[in-house]
Amino acid sequence: MNENKHMSNPSDVEETVEVSELKIITFTLAGKEYGIDIMQVKEISRMMEFTYIPNAPFYVRGVYNLRGEIISVIDLRLLFHLPLPEKELAESEEDVENLIVLQFGDYYLGVVVDKVDKVCSVRYADVQSAHPLFSDISIKYINGLVHHDNRLYILLNVNLLADGESAGGFGSEAVSISLEQMTPAADKIQKTFVKRIDEEPPVKEEHEGDLHEVSPSSVAAESAKTEDDQALFEQFTAGLESICGFYVNEWSYRAVYDAFSDYLKKNGSAPNFHTLSEYAQLLPFLTKEEEEDIWSNEYFDAIKSLSFDTSDKNFNVWVSWCGYGHSAYSLAAALLSKKSDLPLRVWATDDDLLKISMGPNLMIQNIDPSSPLIDYAEETKNGFKFKKNLAEKLLFEYHSVENGNQFPKMKFIVAKGRTSYYNKEKAGKVIFELCSKLDNGGYIMVADYESLPESDFRLIYSGSMRIFRRI
């Protein structure tokens, strides 16, 4: 396949060695343009009369007999709550539909779209991560954005459709959609970037004064101002990127935006910072030292208060960016002290080879006697060493999150304060990797300034770190 591509496009031959091309099939949903990697498309066809299946989720149109192969057909417009074209509202069952048949291994899935457009070649390097507020559809279905021929295409992650169907992931989608339904779908398309942000329901924060609620009426009054504010905010984040190496992403957006607008309100002008320490005064987490130590009791107590589904054969957890492994041992001990016969497996990964190499033989100088870790450590003349019954649960891997992995679904993921240090291109991939590995009902631990989208996650604990649960 790759070879053919090279031949058909001789002018690119020299480039293709360095630059991998991506071919996408483009199509429209409610007037917006989307793309799917052609390698996942089996065929395109027009079909009608899908066989209806009772009790299927609302976005499932039915099944279709594709030359003897029974495929299930879902409607992307229903799944993403986009308006159907007029004519189809009247006679949707009878109408001929544009169908893209996707292939996942030996399993096919048909998706109904408004209109299939064309095939175009783009370069992997040109794919940018999507801003969480950009699209009308849930960010988890978006691989990125690509600009081609003066048009912007949203690249869909279709693997999630296959995953979702087999793993029951759509169940959680239904919840988030029912919340979204409160605003009319057609109206949503018109919303601008700024308005979308302000209309999000405010995060309920009891302990932190700097996160405030924005009431709808104040938004209306200030709507004229927000356009200017938005430009100022963009200047502010550009400085964050170049001076602090901090890229605002969907997790860190709220904390940064709220701190910024507080400053604006107090001082009447936008912050004009030139050094990291100036930024850190407004956003203290920028200079907070990365912890390379075992957890404090606050963390252990937080884990203790969580309820886990332990019915599965394995209980997999993932500590990303684990450094030397302190947090991985801590998490393992916290979980085992809840249930000592838990079939636990801890994946501890980091992309710093020197640090992660220390993981399997980590020594600790001091352990507080009240810490649950004390039960899993033995004192030697060089410090504390973890006992085999704890250490054997851990698997240390030299791994970069942005490269993707083959890990199973995780019940708990630790991903504290690192995603915003990936540039925009990589951050989308990293966040996607983390979220896609989290089981339904699983927990994710993030830094105290990170907020996960409310459509999919519920805040469970907030203190010196936060724990969200996938719903």
Next chain:
Amino acid sequence: MRIEYVNPFVEAAFNTIKTVLGVDLVRGKLYLKDTSQPVLGVAVLVGLAGDVEGRVIFDMEKETALKIASHMNGETLTEMDELVKATIMELGNMITATAVTRLQDLGFSFDLTPPVLFSGENMELANSGVEALIVPVDLPQGRLEINVAIRERI
């Protein structure tokens, strides 16, 4: 890739090359990679199976392959003939086997597949979805890149 696997491969590569070629080597910085990448010209692939699944690829330019084979055979070889191919495959096999022996001593069970050699111009290795450890080795004969991808069977 599991941290326990990294050192055996790096050590095996360095010790084997040092012994076989009798040369000093410079180790480049190890790094991880997932995207597809160009093959320099000659690539030897050795598959791994057992507790894990994976493969090791030894990638070098044709010139480098010829020089290494010349050195190992004690004669000057200028064509990619059977002898050169067999020599390069054997080198790949020796390095991988040494690494696997070390890993077996540590309690991991691995099996090898016979080495396969690819050569050609403008080849590309599609590696998508597999994260590989790259061990660059600088020899007087040129650069050799060892590309190791191993994952646990779950």
